[in-house]
Amino acid sequence: MKPCDPEEALQLKYPEPVALAVSYDEQNRRPNIITLGWFMRTSFSPPMCAISVGHTRHSHTTISRGGEFVLVLPSRHQIEAVLHCGTVSGRDHDKFAETGLKALPATAVRPPLIEGAVLALECRVAGTCESGDHTIFIGEVLAGHIAEKPQSPLFSMPDGSIEPLPG
Numbered sequence: 001m002k003p004c005d006p007e008e009a010l011q012l013k014y015p016e017p018v019a020l021a022v023s024y025d026e027q028n029r030r031p032n033i034i035t036l037g038w039f040m041r042t043s044f045s046p047p048m049c050a051i052s053v054g055h056t057r058h059s060h061t062t063i064s065r066g067g068e069f070v071l072v073l074p075s076r077h078q079i080e081a082v083l084h085c086g087t088v089s090g091r092d093h094d095k096f097a098e099t100g101l102k103a104l105p106a107t108a109v110r111p112p113l114i115e116g117a118v119l120a121l122e123c124r125v126a127g128t129c130e131s132g133d134h135t136i137f138i139g140e141v142l143a144g145h146i147a148e149k150p151q152s153p154l155f156s157m158p159d160g161s162i163e164p165l166p167g
């Protein structure tokens with residue numbers, strides 16, 4: 001092993017799975033979507049998942065206020081939408097309208113699911129943890145959904161592109 005800048009070492013973790021988190025934006029009266037690379041399962045029982053959201057993101061405000069999010073794994077048909085949701089802010093963009101992603105009603109939380117995704121998990125915020133310039137929102141999973149026809153998840157690559165696994 002040889003020493004290096006931690007940022008250089010962290011570049012080697014890619015490909016990294018990509019998720020979306022949908023929250024309800026009370027201020028603009030619409031759901032909002034953020035693209036996330038930093039998420040994980042954190043408990044078997046009850047099932048829980050954590051997402052790390054930057055303090056400057058509009059989603060930070062909407063998830064803090066609403067206390068709920070839907071964690072979605074997007075599919076290979078949704079690459080352009082994933083890039084768009086990870087580039088513009090819901091403060092001044094209606095990302096469902098701009099991407100053409102279709103919202104489907106959730107069963108236990110207010111933010112909607114996304115049609116055509118690999119899976120969607122309805123989460124209620126059970127705790128938070130500050131992590132530098134991000135907040136980790138820990139969500140208890142209240143309900144789960146999967147695509148009727150199995151779909152492949154997406155990964156972000158070191159060059160910033162989003163791709164499905166080959167095959």
Ligand SMILES: Cc1cc2nc3c(=O)[nH]c(=O)nc-3n(C[C@H](O)[C@H](O)[C@H](O)COP(=O)(O)O)c2cc1C
Pocket residue numbers: 018032033034035036037038039052053054056057058059060082083085086087088089090091134156
């Ligand atoms: C592949 C990819 C992964 C990202 N991962 C994260 C992440 O884990 N946490 C985060 O806060 N922002 C992440 N971002 C940036 C946000 O998606 C981006 O700032 C977005 O525009 C915020 O939207 P909002 O202001 O509507 O919440 C990622 C962006 C991309 C393209």
